[in-house]
Every structure is written in structure tokens, then in C-alpha cells.
Amino acid sequence: VLTLTGELLAERSGALSVDEGPERVLGALGGWFAGLLKEAGRTADAVCGIGIGVPGPVDSATGRVVQPPIMPGWDGYDIRGRLGRAFAEQTGGGGDVRDAGGAEGAGGVPVLVDNDANLMAYGEQRTGHPDCAAFALVKVSTGIGAGVVVGGRIYRGIDGGAGDIGHIRVPEGAGTLCRCGSYGCLASVASGRALARRLTEAGVPAESGSDVRELLAEGHPEAVRLAREAGRSVGEVLATVVTLLNPGVLMIAGDLAGTPFLTGVRELLYQRALPRSTAHLDVVTARLGERSALVGAGALVVEHLYAPDRAEERLAALGL
Ligand SMILES: [Zn+2]
Structure with missing residues (x-):
């Protein structure tokens, strides 16, 4: 868990093998959200976005892995949807996550997926x-x-x-x-x-x-x-x-x-x-x-939040 300026608030690590497929890997990862937030001393509504790196090529428009050489079962899998749901279930927050990671609609927490390297x-x-x-x-x-x-x-x-x-x-x-x-x-x-x-x-x-x-x-x-x-x-x-x-x-x-x-x-x-x-x-x-990937994922979330079109949307939502 990072602040917008990159300060590390909470961290957890564990061994996960992509060979086990997205359900098990993302299920395990999603299970960490509540504990991490508690450790960070923050609530779910303070979360601006979730970034995740995977060892394969990612279509940045959909956040899905595309024909990965070494990730059995991940091709085309909806990583954003899975993590968005896990976040909502775990924390009871995050608003409407059906479109998690899309155009940040209805207060959903954006989930940004990218290649780990x-x-x-x-x-x-x-x-x-x-x-x-x-x-x-x-x-x-x-x-x-x-x-x-x-x-x-x-x-x-x-x-x-x-x-x-x-x-x-x-x-x-x-x-x-x-x-x-x-x-x-x-x-x-x-x-x-x-x-x-x-x-x-x-x-x-x-x-x-x-x-x-x-x-x-x-x-x-x-x-x-x-x-x-x-x-x-x-x-x-x-x-x-x-x-x-x-x-x-x-x-x-x-x-x-x-x-x-x-x-x-x-x-x-x-x-x-x-x-x-x-x-x-x-x-x-x-x-x-x-x-390094953790810092990069945090920076990617910040870049997403403050992209010019989204900054306009946020200002408009505040009535400015
Ligand atoms: Zn090869």
C-alpha cells in the first residue's frame, strides 16, 4: 500500500506460482486487501487504484494477458474484474466494480494491469x-x-x-x-x-x-x-x-x-x-x-488518476 507520493504504508509478500492459474493466484492475492489496509491504517474508500504486474504480455486497453508464453490459463482472463470484486468483497468498499479499471465509472476502483518488467x-x-x-x-x-x-x-x-x-x-x-x-x-x-x-x-x-x-x-x-x-x-x-x-x-x-x-x-x-x-x-x-515493480505499479496508478481527461472529470465531479 503506497501513498500518492510513493511512501510505503504496508507490504506483504508470499510465493505465488502463475502455473496455478488466475483463479488461485488472484484469489490468494485478493485475500490480502483487508489485512493490508488495516496495517496501513486506511479505509477502503481512500484507495484510488490497484496496480498489478504479471509475467506476460498485457493488452493495456483491456488489462488482459494476451497469448502469454508461460502463464497457463491466463490468456484473456479478466484480471481487473477478479481483483475489483475481491477488493469489494474483502473491504466492503470500492463502490461499483463491475467496470473496475475501465473509465473509472460510478466510483469503481481502477485496476491497472501491466507486464512486470x-x-x-x-x-x-x-x-x-x-x-x-x-x-x-x-x-x-x-x-x-x-x-x-x-x-x-x-x-x-x-x-x-x-x-x-x-x-x-x-x-x-x-x-x-x-x-x-x-x-x-x-x-x-x-x-x-x-x-x-x-x-x-x-x-x-x-x-x-x-x-x-x-x-x-x-x-x-x-x-x-x-x-x-x-x-x-x-x-x-x-x-x-x-x-x-x-x-x-x-x-x-x-x-x-x-x-x-x-x-x-x-x-x-x-x-x-x-x-x-x-x-x-x-x-x-x-x-x-x-x-521496483511495486513502485512502478504505484506510479502507474498515479499517472492514471492524473491523466488530463480524468483530472477534468474529477474537477467536474467536484463542481469546479
Ligand atoms: Zn520459450
Whole structure:
């Protein structure tokens, strides 16, 4: 729970797997609303909006996930409606939520849905690099995704598919089955999930990106070696990204974001990208850690509330 200026009032975290489908995941998440509000010391009618990030492409007009590579059962699911109802049921507030997230009709609480890497990029750009006109963030956790902020706004492409770089085919992935069902994706060789699998095969048990993060924090030699190698694979793809966008900041975030991975990224990136596109490029790791998407979601809600047309509506509603 954040204030409009981004001050954190209450926070809760827990492990949720998108594999369990939207009903279970959003049901669990929606169950937190009342407790969070109580902890924040606020009532339901003080809530201006709800922001949520999901690991897949989102149609920003409908707030629905569109053909996600790794989210079984989520395609086209009404996330806004589900969370809006959960909020109303939990808190007894929120007014008419049938149109939650739409044109903010009848006092409904808007629910804004976006890709998680987009929200991370937005949160980091707004707080740490507000003057950077072209900002890119790559999230490498269990999966791989990227968010781009151009001119202070999230760039989503025409179908919300911009930045979904995890499923680009790479030569070193040949013959490796990806979670999305294809062979040879970047995520099949360089994601936290891929590294966990390879570590397990090498006799070091790991299941997820967060397990790999813990091994990296301990300086486990095999984890460090694999993270640097993964960084090289991602760096090769990023050479194209950087050449296309010419960003001022390229930020590495997620479970693998650390020195070994960053070193691998730099090795390939500077070798493969044109000197012109990297001359003023800062390659850095994320500052906000696990809170970057949270901060981005809060900023998105604020942006929605104060968009010029809605500001007019609100002033009109107040008789001004
Ligand atoms: Zn894939």
C-alpha cells in the first residue's frame, strides 16, 4: 500500500506460482486487501487504484494477458474484474466494480494491469533516472523479460508484446526445450529456471531463480560460472536491443542481477553492438530490488488518476 507520493504504508509478500492459474493466484492475492489496509491504517474508500504486474504480455486497453508464453490459463482472463470484486468483497468498499479499471465509472476502483518488467522499468526510471529519455530494463529471474521507458512513458508496442525477449531463439539453445513449448529460446539457457536445472544436474540442488540467487550470494563457484555464461547469452541479444533503442541506461534486474551476470552481459554487449550505440550507455543493476515493480505499479496508478481527461472529470465531479 503506497501513498500518492510513493511512501510505503504496508507490504506483504508470499510465493505465488502463475502455473496455478488466475483463479488461485488472484484469489490468494485478493485475500490480502483487508489485512493490508488495516496495517496501513486506511479505509477502503481512500484507495484510488490497484496496480498489478504479471509475467506476460498485457493488452493495456483491456488489462488482459494476451497469448502469454508461460502463464497457463491466463490468456484473456479478466484480471481487473477478479481483483475489483475481491477488493469489494474483502473491504466492503470500492463502490461499483463491475467496470473496475475501465473509465473509472460510478466510483469503481481502477485496476491497472501491466507486464512486470514494464512496471520494474517504470519504477526504476521514475525514481533513479527521471531524466533518461530512453531507458531499458531486463529482468532475469525464473524467466526473462524486458521493459522499455521512452520519453518518460512505458513503451508497450501495439499489442503489449514489446520487450518479450526471453523467447528469442539463440544458437546455444539449440535442442533445449523451453517452458513455452519451443526449442532454443534465450530463457531456456539463460534464465534462473535454466540455471537451476543445470545446477541440479551438476549435483547442486536448485529449483528456482531465487535458489540461484542464494547460491550466487554465497559465491558458489558453479553458480557464478553459469551466471556469467548466461550473462553472455543475454548480452548478445541485448546488443540488438541497444542498437535498436540507443538507450542511456540498460538496467539488469531480477534474481540473477549481480556482478557475474553483469560481467557476462558487458563482455558480449560491447563486442557485438555498434560503438555509437554504447558510447553513452550505462549498464547497471537495479536499485530498488524486489520493490521496483511495486513502485512502478504505484506510479502507474498515479499517472492514471492524473491523466488530463480524468483530472477534468474529477474537477467536474467536484463542481469546479
Ligand atoms: Zn520459450
